[in-house]
Amino acid sequence: MSYSKRILFGDNPADDGIRQQIVQRMEQWLEPFKFTIPMRRRNRLNVGPQWDSWWPSIIASTAKELKIDFVRINDQLCFKTQAEAEEVRVLSEKRHRAEIEKFLATYKDDPQYAHLKGRTVRSLDGQAPQASNTR
Secondary structure (H helix, E strand, O other), rough: OOHHHHHOOOOHHHHHHHHHHHHHHHHHHHEEEEEEOOOEOOOOOOOOOOOOOOOHHHHHHHHHHOOOEEEEEEEEEEEEEHHHHHHHHHHHHHHHHHHHHHHHHOOOOOOOHHHHHHHHHHHHHHOOOOOOOOO
16 A cells, blocks of 8 residues: 555554644635536436536536636535525536537437437426436
8 A cells, every 4th residue: 555545544643633633624625615517417408317417527628718716526616605506506507408409409410319309499488397217
């Protein structure tokens, strides 16, 4: 086991002091990032995986373009203020909707994907799509 892993994850009492320092520094650094946006979002197209693969990259790129500081903790992006989080979320929603519409435009004449248009439009307008066991 490497030295850093031994310190962080080991149970040797000799490493308790440095382990506590690391924890305190991380808590101080993460403390201002209280406002979150979940990075997991249900895949509304009902094609592919359960979680939307576009959403995490869209919100991260939006925050970077707006030059807003953020931290990724588990499956969420954390921001310093509610206003920053809301600004990123609103712009990301618009970009996400545009990506879905671009995707649908690509397959608009393909009969295999004809069922997607109605489902996605209802989903984007706030209505839940009908349950489907086909994927």
